[in-house]
Amino acid sequence: MNETDAGTLTDARLVAWVRQAAPYIHAFRGRAFVIAFGGEVLQTGVAQALIHDIALLDSMGIQLVLVHGARPQIDAEMRERGLTPRYHDGLRVTDAAALECVKRAMGVTRIEIEALLSQGLPNTPLAGAFLRVTGGNFISAKPVGVVDGVDFQFTGAVRKVEADEIRADLAQENVVLITPIAASPSGEIFNLAWEEVAEAVATAIKADKLIFLCDANGLVDKKGQQIDALTVEEGEQLLAKKVPQAPEVARVLPAALDACRNGVGRVHFLDRAQDGAMLMELFTREGIGTVMTRAPLARLREATAEDVGAVLNLIAPLEADGTLVRRSRERIEMEIGHFSLLDHDGVVVGCAALYPLSKARGEPASAELACLAVLPAYRRAGYGDQLRRHIEARAKKAGIRRLFVLTTRTAHWFVERGFVDVGLEALPKTRRDLYNYQRRSKVLAKSL
Numbered sequence: 001m002n003e004t005d006a007g008t009l010t011d012a013r014l015v016a017w018v019r020q021a022a023p024y025i026h027a028f029r030g031r032a033f034v035i036a037f038g039g040e041v042l043q044t045g046v047a048q049a050l051i052h053d054i055a056l057l058d059s060m061g062i063q064l065v066l067v068h069g070a071r072p073q074i075d076a077e078m079r080e081r082g083l084t085p086r087y088h089d090g091l092r093v094t095d096a097a098a099l100e101c102v103k104r105a106m107g108v109t110r111i112e113i114e115a116l117l118s119q120g121l122p123n124t125p126l127a128g129a130f131l132r133v134t135g136g137n138f139i140s141a142k143p144v145g146v147v148d149g150v151d152f153q154f155t156g157a158v159r160k161v162e163a164d165e166i167r168a169d170l171a172q173e174n175v176v177l178i179t180p181i182a183a184s185p186s187g188e189i190f191n192l193a194w195e196e197v198a199e200a201v202a203t204a205i206k207a208d209k210l211i212f213l214c215d216a217n218g219l220v221d222k223k224g225q226q227i228d229a230l231t232v233e234e235g236e237q238l239l240a241k242k243v244p245q246a247p248e249v250a251r252v253l254p255a256a257l258d259a260c261r262n263g264v265g266r267v268h269f270l271d272r273a274q275d276g277a278m279l280m281e282l283f284t285r286e287g288i289g290t291v292m293t294r295a296p297l298a299r300l301r302e303a304t305a306e307d308v309g310a311v312l313n314l315i316a317p318l319e320a321d322g323t324l325v326r327r328s329r330e331r332i333e334m335e336i337g338h339f340s341l342l343d344h345d346g347v348v349v350g351c352a353a354l355y356p357l358s359k360a361r362g363e364p365a366s367a368e369l370a371c372l373a374v375l376p377a378y379r380r381a382g383y384g385d386q387l388r389r390h391i392e393a394r395a396k397k398a399g400i401r402r403l404f405v406l407t408t409r410t411a412h413w414f415v416e417r418g419f420v421d422v423g424l425e426a427l428p429k430t431r432r433d434l435y436n437y438q439r440r441s442k443v444l445a446k447s448l
Helices: 003-028 039-043 047-059 071-080 096-117 163-171 194-204 232-240 247-261 277-282 305-320 329-338 376-381 383-397 411-415
Strands: 032-037 063-068 139-143 156-161 175-178 181-183 189-191 209-214 229-231 266-271 290-293 298-302 339-344 347-357 366-374 402-407 442-447
Touching (some): 032 047, 032 194, 039 047, 039 096, 047 063, 047 096, 063 096, 063 163, 063 194, 071 096, 096 175, 096 181, 096 189, 139 181, 139 194, 156 194, 194 209, 229 232, 232 290, 247 266, 247 290, 266 277, 305 329, 339 383, 347 383, 366 376, 383 402, 402 411
Parallel strands (some): 032 063, 063 175, 229 290
Antiparallel strands (some): 139 156, 181 189, 266 290, 298 339, 339 347, 402 442
């Protein structure tokens, strides 16, 4: 490949990415995202890139709340003073001496983040941008108290979030930066866990997304394989079965579950060390980390007239390579009621159609499964099988006893799922008369 070809390929990918991202850009404008990360972000070398991505999200009209931690900074401050950090069940035990270290480390970390957000150097993503960063006493605290015989002293929990004040700041196009240290109504200062603060804030302002930047690129199953998407119920099962996770992922998982249960639209787990992780997660169909929702992201539904364009886009590549017979827009518009769609997070990623067939006297009611298509990026997710099962259930409900498939390239796939090669003569006569002898499709059938 020469340099010109490589440049053209890169340009084509860029154009494709921008076009793919466009629906998400429109959908996210005016929505509230809470982005939460520990103090480790400032030590990984990707802090600058993260701030650039935050500025980009802000420029798209997304309302941003940033919640930061400072665990490594606090530990370092304590060691400098000859103190030993103490933890119980993953939560810091904050005595009076530790609290002084907390206040200093939190203050320095916040100032460093504000400095990063205030940059505007030429030839950077922040050039010409102005991010107004605000903060305040948005959180009130209460003591954790004594747990398992351990007195947490100045370690606190969230008592209340001033949601209206945060939303007012967001409405003024400010980026709200929240430091996890807060006072109680009596004036005592408490050290809070940043993951708990992030969950409480996201729930209080009814955020559309809560994004955790962690020490791994998401949750894994019992085999150690990354999970792309899961529901609250599935997340609870991971906890109950004690499936091993990366340390920080395990620490934020309970907060993520609480957020989803309490109305936050999506919770994302991303690797804080991966440059551009938020952009790849938010603006591509396949994402890069793990997303948690209350209900499954993928849902089956029946097509409407507004879905004609989506169906045409799905089947066009398969028509081009000869897998499917060509259908005009007019025909799809007339037959759209036969189609079922698989919708993944607002994007139609698969379709299939059920066409009842005329029958002669004495023949069982039959139908044809047609136009089964799934976007390439989703074919390994089992969506083809979901659509097939849905069409079979739909056929059974309509009293269909036998389901036919005519295929040129996917016969083995259907055979593996209970279809049998029955030959052309098995088709009802009305459908047999329309058979395309040039395509020479195999005729498969399955009794329902």
